[in-house]
Every structure is written in structure tokens, then in C-alpha cells.
Amino acid sequence: MSQILLQKEEGKEENMNGHEIFVFIEQTDGTIEDVSLEVLGKAREIADKLGGSVTAVLFGENVESLTGEVAKSGADLVLYGESSLLKDYTTEAYAKVFEAQIRKRKPDVLLIGATHNGASLAASLAIKLGSGLMAHVIDLEIESDTGKLLGSVPGFGGSIVSVCKCSKGDIEMATVRPGIFKQREPSTSRIGVIQRIEADLKPEDKKCKVLERSVKRTEELARTERVVVAGLGCRGELSLPKELAEDIGGSLGVSRPLADKGLVPKDKVVGSTGSSLNAKLAIVLGVSGAAHFSSGIRDVKTVIAINTDSNSQIFKLADYCVKGDLFEILPYLTAELESSSK
Ligand SMILES: Cc1cc2nc3c(=O)[nH]c(=O)nc-3n(C[C@H](O)[C@H](O)[C@H](O)COP(=O)(O)OP(=O)(O)OC[C@H]3O[C@@H](n4cnc5c(N)ncnc54)[C@H](O)[C@@H]3O)c2cc1C
Structure with missing residues (x-):
């Protein structure tokens, strides 16, 4: 009682x-x-x-x-x-x-x-x-x-x-x-x-009258423990980042230009005009690490970044930096994760 x-x-x-x-x-x-x-x-x-x-x-x-x-x-x-x-x-x-x-x-x-x-x-x-x-x-x-x-x-x-x-x-x-x-x-x-x-x-x-409310339950990136974040380096091809997010039991986030292009809803944006992540792990793919983006990953415990440019700003912020082409690296990574979970 x-x-x-x-x-x-x-x-x-x-x-x-x-x-x-x-x-x-x-x-x-x-x-x-x-x-x-x-x-x-x-x-x-x-x-x-x-x-x-x-x-x-x-x-x-x-x-x-x-x-x-x-x-x-x-x-x-x-x-x-x-x-x-x-x-x-x-x-x-x-x-x-x-x-x-x-x-x-x-x-x-x-x-x-x-x-x-x-x-x-x-x-x-x-x-x-x-x-x-x-x-x-x-x-x-x-x-x-x-x-x-x-x-x-x-x-x-x-x-x-x-x-x-x-x-x-x-x-x-x-x-x-x-x-x-x-x-x-x-x-x-x-x-x-x-x-x-x-x-x-x-x-x-009461100056406004609510005529209709459409309730869209969205994943709240701010409360997700594991996030894969895709940037312009993914060239709009999001199937690999989505697969990786699924493999690690996490959610997909993006840098803002991807939402601006209409490829994903705006609630997926990470950064000063989107969500601030509090995740334990974020894998950041093809994102340069501009200031407006970086504020969104400040509080992530472990950041892994994959980028072709070793001088990119994201490498100054990440805990683990992987220099290389994400389209070459991701198939190996997802295959490894999928076989180890069997
Ligand atoms: C007022 C204002 C608010 C903003 N708010 C936000 C915000 O909330 N969130 C946000 O994200 N942005 C925001 N922006 C935009 C921000 O300034 C950057 O323009 C944006 O974050 C850049 O996105 P990006 O890193 O995906 O793209 P880019 O800067 O173009 O970087 C792409 C990266 O991918 C790498 N790359 C390319 N090909 C590959 C490959 N094959 N494999 C691996 N790496 C590769 C490149 O080396 C590069 O580092 C805002 C801008 C303004 C003016």
C-alpha cells in the first residue's frame, strides 16, 4: 500500500x-x-x-x-x-x-x-x-x-x-x-x-482555440543512450548509418543540412538548433564538427568520429578518430557487429 x-x-x-x-x-x-x-x-x-x-x-x-x-x-x-x-x-x-x-x-x-x-x-x-x-x-x-x-x-x-x-x-x-x-x-x-x-x-x-492537435511521438534524441549521427559526408545515403544505429541499439541523428534538404525530419538534428545529446556513445559519420553542431555533442561520454579529413574539427572533439571513407568502413563495422551478436 x-x-x-x-x-x-x-x-x-x-x-x-x-x-x-x-x-x-x-x-x-x-x-x-x-x-x-x-x-x-x-x-x-x-x-x-x-x-x-x-x-x-x-x-x-x-x-x-x-x-x-x-x-x-x-x-x-x-x-x-x-x-x-x-x-x-x-x-x-x-x-x-x-x-x-x-x-x-x-x-x-x-x-x-x-x-x-x-x-x-x-x-x-x-x-x-x-x-x-x-x-x-x-x-x-x-x-x-x-x-x-x-x-x-x-x-x-x-x-x-x-x-x-x-x-x-x-x-x-x-x-x-x-x-x-x-x-x-x-x-x-x-x-x-x-x-x-x-x-x-x-x-x-483565451485568444486561441485549438481546432486539432496532431500528436507525433518522436524519439527523443536528448534521452537516447547511443546515437549514430550522419553528416553531409554521407551524401544523403542514410541506409548504412541507419543499419549501424540498429546494430548498436541506438537512434539516428543528423547534422542540420540533411534536415534542411528534407532527407530527415527536423527533430533528428543535433546541435544548437536541434537536440543536445546526453548519450553514452555517439558515432559521428562524415560531419565536419562546426561550432553549431559541436554544442550538441558536448555532453556525450564517448564520441567516435569517422572522417576522410584528418584536419577536420570533429577530430579535435572526438575521443576516437577514424580517418577514412565511411562507405568503406561501415560495411565492415556492421558485418562485424551483426556476426558478433549471433
Ligand atoms: C544559426 C545557425 C545554426 C546552425 N545550427 C546547426 C545545428 O544545430 N546543427 C548542425 O549540424 N548544423 C547547424 N548549423 C550549420 C553548421 O554551421 C554546419 O554548416 C553544419 O553542421 C555542417 O554539416 P556537416 O558537418 O554535415 O557538413 P560539412 O561541413 O560539409 O562536413 C562534411 C564532412 O564529411 C567529411 N566527409 C566527406 N566525405 C566523407 C566520406 N566519404 N567519409 C567520411 N567523411 C567524409 C568531410 O571531410 C567533412 O568533414 C547552423 C548554422 C547556422 C548559421
Whole structure:
């Protein structure tokens, strides 16, 4: 039997204690976005260091059933607002209800997963609240002497990482890239307070109407352990890279020009305008290693690169460099992998 201890409190308004970190929990049709739980885990870690509290904020139509999972995943308090006007995400409606909660509780920090919706919500709230916003951070820390939030923001295609802090407004805000932080193991013994909040909305607050949603479940490159990345050196011939990806039980990623040519969907792109890999292994085929690409493989544990040009930038970044023609090397590699797996 679950041992979770959940208290339900109607109308509780005061802050819990000290530094309060708000985390937006994004859900779609009753499924919480992974990045929201990743951010919640990081918020818990920061709050434990500072002796503060974590408040998760969740909106939707029938979302009460999700609040237990959120409490178990690290929130001290879960605020949830329900309305048919909050069923589908729209920036205007979500920002209105969220702003009211922020003005009421005055949290110190707001963290949001950098999904399309999350980025839009964060930007809108930053304008409404007149605060700074660190966008798409890849790390978060606390400055020891001031207690302020420091966010690592990649710039110039990931060739530099600037450490930023918010100096404007009463709240420090950041959006966090998916796949950067780890979710906490849900704890069945956590005590969480669940509180319903009033969603004061009128139909005219919702400026967009969702007519149809086509849900495309895509492989999330950021969370894949093994990736084969194909570049222009593959000359648009992707059957060998795909076969190699299958042999190592991984996924296929590409450099951006391949997606620009329409050879693969855009969600396969690795780099500053695509996914940042957190894989254990990436085999990079016929990619030069331009700065915009390289930011996407910074956090890969082991990079193996195959390239004909021994002066290519990718060889400066890879752990293992194989100089040669990928069309000659790959058939041997896949044959070897396939025979060893028999
Ligand atoms: C604002 C902006 C954002 C961008 N964002 C991204 C991004 O997110 N991701 C991204 O990838 N790019 C991005 N780019 C593009 C980026 O700058 C590079 O142009 C791109 O990464 C180059 O792709 P590539 O390495 O596949 O091709 P190339 O640079 O043409 O390199 C091909 C490589 O293949 C090697 N090669 C050729 N034939 C063979 C063979 N037979 N066997 C082995 N090796 C071979 C060559 O030696 C060469 O090193 C961005 C650009 C801009 C301006």
C-alpha cells in the first residue's frame, strides 16, 4: 500500500518557508512532460541546499489526479488550477492564472522546462512581471555569497557558455533545456501539500482555440543512450548509418543540412538548433564538427568520429578518430557487429 502522505488544504495562501521555488508542471492530455519532472528534481536539490521550499504549479481541465505524482517527485506544495479554459495550453490563459499566483505568493525563483509552450509562457510572464529571464539554461547553481540563481546559457552555437543571473524584477526566472537534469525517483514517503487554486478566467481570456492537435511521438534524441549521427559526408545515403544505429541499439541523428534538404525530419538534428545529446556513445559519420553542431555533442561520454579529413574539427572533439571513407568502413563495422551478436 502506498505510504504517501498527502495533505489537502483549501485556501492556504502563506508561503511555506524561506526561499520559495516555483516550478511549472506542463501536462498534455494528462501526461506530464518529462522535462517538468527533471526541473522539479533540480529545484528540490537547490531548495534542500538553501533550506527553502518547492512549489509545483499545474494547470489543465482534470489534473487533480496528477498532483500525487508531482508531490512524490519533489514538491512540498502542489498548486493546481482546473478549468475547461485551461484544457489546452494557450499562453494568454495560462499566463493570466500563473501571474495571479506569482503576485499572491511572491516566490523567489520560477523554473520552466524549455518546451515550445514553456518558452512562450516564460517570455510572457517575464514581460508581465518586468523580470529577467535566463533562456534554455544547461545548468543551474546558487551564487554562494548572494544566494542568487546562476544559469549557464550557451551562446554562439554552444562555443561559449555564459553564466548569467537575473538583475531585474522581484523574481528570478529560467527555462531549462530538456534532458539536462535527472528526474528524482518518486518517493512514496514524501509529505506534499496539495492545494486547488482558483482559475479566474473568462472565455475572452483565451485568444486561441485549438481546432486539432496532431500528436507525433518522436524519439527523443536528448534521452537516447547511443546515437549514430550522419553528416553531409554521407551524401544523403542514410541506409548504412541507419543499419549501424540498429546494430548498436541506438537512434539516428543528423547534422542540420540533411534536415534542411528534407532527407530527415527536423527533430533528428543535433546541435544548437536541434537536440543536445546526453548519450553514452555517439558515432559521428562524415560531419565536419562546426561550432553549431559541436554544442550538441558536448555532453556525450564517448564520441567516435569517422572522417576522410584528418584536419577536420570533429577530430579535435572526438575521443576516437577514424580517418577514412565511411562507405568503406561501415560495411565492415556492421558485418562485424551483426556476426558478433549471433
Ligand atoms: C544559426 C545557425 C545554426 C546552425 N545550427 C546547426 C545545428 O544545430 N546543427 C548542425 O549540424 N548544423 C547547424 N548549423 C550549420 C553548421 O554551421 C554546419 O554548416 C553544419 O553542421 C555542417 O554539416 P556537416 O558537418 O554535415 O557538413 P560539412 O561541413 O560539409 O562536413 C562534411 C564532412 O564529411 C567529411 N566527409 C566527406 N566525405 C566523407 C566520406 N566519404 N567519409 C567520411 N567523411 C567524409 C568531410 O571531410 C567533412 O568533414 C547552423 C548554422 C547556422 C548559421
